[in-house]
Amino acid sequence: MRASVAAEKAGVPAVSIIAAPFLELARAAAKGLGVTEPSIAAYPGRPMIDTDDELREKVKNSLVPQILAGWSERVSGASGTRRPDEPRPRDVVFSGSFQQVQDYFDDQLWSDGLPVAPPTVASVEEFLRYTDRQADEIVGVCPPESREATIWNIAVNGVMAGCRPEYMPVLIAVVEAILDPEFLLEDAGATPGWEPLIILNGPIIKELNFNHGTGVMRVGRRANTSVGRFLRLFMRNVAGQRIPPGVTDKATIGYTFNVVLAEDEDAVRELGWEPYSVDRGFARGENVVTVQSCVSITPPTYSSGSDALNHVQIMSEVIGQGFAYWAYTSMRHRRWYPVIVMSPSVAKAIADDGWNKDDIRKYLYENTRMQAGLAEKYARNTALNDFDLKDMVARGVLPPEYHESDDPQRLIRVFYKSEWIHFVVAGDPGRSQARGYVQSHRHGVPVSRRIGLPSNWRQLIESSDERCSLSG
């Protein structure tokens, strides 16, 4: 809808062709952009599964009349109904028991299906103690509903997600990351159903008692779990991405939120490697969040022995093939940032054999391959019916190596650029396992932000519950 709204702004009447199952999403997106009565021609059904004859019939008899009506049957200057007045931040919108609050929030679509901690003014103000920023500061505007993200509503959703108040600096940095225009938050409701993945580095991991060891990606530790939950809740409430009965989250199947992936920085230091945040351009010891999309997770991949090559070969065979299905998206968009999580013992075996992260990257880049014909088949079956490696090479979109012959069984790279592959060391040090986290291409590219701490952070942390202290 963005192009159509841009045309309307330029004074040119625009009609958007939208497949019927996506009409409500389109209207909601247009409303977020300021157009409450967009001109839409609805394609009846699903174009990707219609026969050529069905498509022809629907275009001529349904789409074209709607397109003409969309241009001619409109009231010049009209923009639809005005928005109703909405509450101010400190307005009490409901009073009731714990259970009544749950029911009310469920009815309003303000919950994620789990019980929420009731966001009272006092509980929100407790969170505000952990930032020097003003409650009414606008951090940014969240598409698709175009609602303002403020320090206040970050705290409200943090309360609801079950966070402790001292997580507030992390919550703010997470929201700053997803509001970077590069992240494309407006596309977080796309059909692949990607989830944001938060990667955390710095001394704050210990200060706030994040888990970086056994079961690092399981629910069970309050810091990892509640901050992960917060982000999904914030995306529902402030960005407006809600599954039915909401209309803006069109994840075909989707999966549940990720808990925070905190790196085992002690293990990284012992290897002589740098933490992930340094790979992202920050100094060692800085508190940094990185948020990126994740469409799927590869199988747990075991490897053993002291030979680095054995570990990396198995990574290429199993994790690499887990990435292969989605590789066509990198050829289409030329953006793709796979993350491989290694348990400390895998990383140690590789490092002890003299390999560094660049060596692993190079191996995976050179050796992880797939059949070209499969990449084309997978792309065309998604929606890219014109996806043709030969054509893309001819147009200079892809390098020549992607079309060295017409043999559909020729092997091409799975990883588009070696420097886009990243590693995080975390998990049980007692077991040798790795897993891949498949990033979604240009949607949800990794964005990192420094975590800003209040001037009295040390004092606040030392006076907080010992469960969150350094000694914990």
Add this chain to the structure above:
Amino acid sequence: MSASEGASRGPVFDVVWPLGRVASKEVPLAPALPDLNGKTVCELWDWLFRGDQMYPLINEELRRRFPDIRIVGHETMGNMHGTHGRAYVANLAELLRQHGADAVIAAVGA
């Protein structure tokens, strides 16, 4: 917890709104265009969902109904989606001006 105690049902919570104010401004619709004869239609495509098959059919029908219509196809207008989608939209007003657009079709959302 800033909850008051109810007489029989436990604490009562006075809760606040978890959303934020809508920041976008309302955009008025462009003027209606009842007759396309002599007008220019610019066709935008996101290179998805069989738009390359839909547009020739749409064009055939538009030309049948409006013999003097001028159509600027998606091949000329470029890909509105993908890596450069945001820049494309930012530059769209100028692009439409260059092509003398009187109307736009944008496809395909699914």
